[in-house]
Amino acid sequence: MADVARLAGVSSQTVSRVSTGHPGVLESTRREVLNAMQQLGYRPNSAARALKRGEFRTIGVILFTLATTGNSRTVEAIAAHAAREGYAITLIPVAVPTQDEVLGAFTRLGELAVDGIIVIMEVHLLDAADLRLPPGVPVVVVDSDAGDRYPVVDTDQADGARQAVRHLLELGHRTVWHVTGPDESFSSARRAQAWRAVLDEAGRAAPPCEHGDWSAGSGYRAGLRLAGLADCTAIFVANDQMALGVLRALHEAGRRVPEDVSVVGFDDIPDAGSYMPPLTTVRQDWAEVGRRCVQGLLEQINRHTVEPGTVLVPTTLIPRASTAPPASTAPPAGSAPGTSS
Template sequence: MSAEESPVRRRRGPSMADVARLAGVSGQTVSRVANDRHNVDAVTRDRVRAAMRELGYRPNSAARALRNGQFRSIGAIVFELSSFGTTRTLDAVAAAATISGYAINLLPVLDVNQRAVTNAFSQLGEQAVDGVIILIEAHTLDEAGVRLPEGLPVVVVDSSAHYDYPIVDTNQAQGARQATEHLLGLGHKTVWHLGGPPTSFAADRRRRSWERTLTERGCEVPPVLDGDWSAGSGYEAGRQLAANPDVTAVFVANDQMALGLLRALHEQGRVVPDDISVVGFDDMEEAAHFWPPLTTVRQNFADVGRLSVDALIREIQAGEHHHDPVAVPTKLVVRSSTAPPRRSAR
């Protein structure tokens, strides 16, 4: 079968020369329009764009990127992609990048160490990104002794790292204080805490703020129970807390663990909120449909994503460096899982 007869033979797409002939201009003029140069009059620009549409011509974005020095692409290095906070933050980053005209190249790392992070940056460099957003908690970066490469715009999300890069994060301390003060304000003498993994920066910030709030109010600081962010770990901790008659209020470091805690309390006959009040953290969509509906601290993931992308684009386009951390405010959402303690409670 000849090449002309082959069913898989592909036709050549329209070229810049084809556009120039149809529009009656030079190839250089077409190039200027394709690259959004300003030295083309409006009438000629409209005629060239009309010819592009008629022919179905699309400028070679890779070649244009090489000429302009920008690829309109952002890399995202992510650890623990399955966690709720990471997925919601990444979704917000992708949405903000799309609105700003940037594509996202996602690169998960399975283990956080200097070699893995360096390799991730190298891979993203081969994919020609303009900058990188890192969604890896600072404790992990710091403990691994990770040094970030120079010469590429970087923004770190959800991090306490002291790198010379912009940092954007939810105000973890504010959220934990809101949760603890809400329970104390209802009349509970103290608040127990089911925390996240000790290696997590977010969990550590929430834990420290909870403890500080109790201390400032002159309240006893109970021992912390550590979970791993999962509903299963919340359930196991809930079984311990349900057996302790002194427990009347619990601040849980995320909603998924709060879900497991609620199940354990129900199985042990501890009524929420009559016997024990529960506050979560995140305000995941399902929290309003827990039983009872969960009082929780809402993180504004959309703002975290938008501010992270905005900071990175400033670095890319203007070389602006704003190294003061940006703390996105939280909001307490009060539902039915909290109430004043019973008079008979200690």
């Protein structure tokens, strides 16, 4: 900076004023300085800037994996919106979801140059007694039900699951089977909970759950088990990838979809419309989740206020070809088309 000042024949303070865009600099001086900057390839040192200003203009994102569509989409949206506000994103992946690992990541985050943190993580890991966020650092949590202690942003998974199960019941299915995600997952728990609630409300017996781990392979195995049950005509699968596996299992078992069995997924990943048959599923708006995260975090940063509570982003049922009225039941009036061969 001193070099630039010398070359431009001004003081370093004027250089600073130009580089931060402050007013009160003569247009001619300004051009002179910009010129000198170009010539010397000057780029402001962000460490010094951060030290002086006391802020980093950076948001930390801590998560387990980018491998799920939801996480990577959310992160992408977070990064895009943060960039728009002049914030950068620092990514802290935690490889294995053990408590120690999470703690480690937070320690690092604590030392990291961030003004706020977005946690994309199941809440029970935050519950671990001595896992404390660096005090004074604004936090927003995704995929958690810690709404009483932190600001939480999430898609309305319960409502999505409700829509899915109701859709199947309205088609005339007597009851709906369910393939869950992994036990530790709160998303999975919430979807299962809503599934059970709708069946209860409708006075239908809830069959036992099949348990998966979000992967297509686990869906396939669950699907094989369900394919053996003659009275299983409708399955709500907790995500699209497992639904892919279920579709294959049903196909191999000779049960047609949707003629014999209807299947609904969750997520609406880009491929879901190309499954065989195209999958009826529940769309999650991850872009909106990311946007709300950034918005909530920046509010905390700028206003120095924290307001715990949960923001729910709506979900939408996307009807495609994998659901139809059951073959043996007269479809109720105004039902979906049955494309039985």
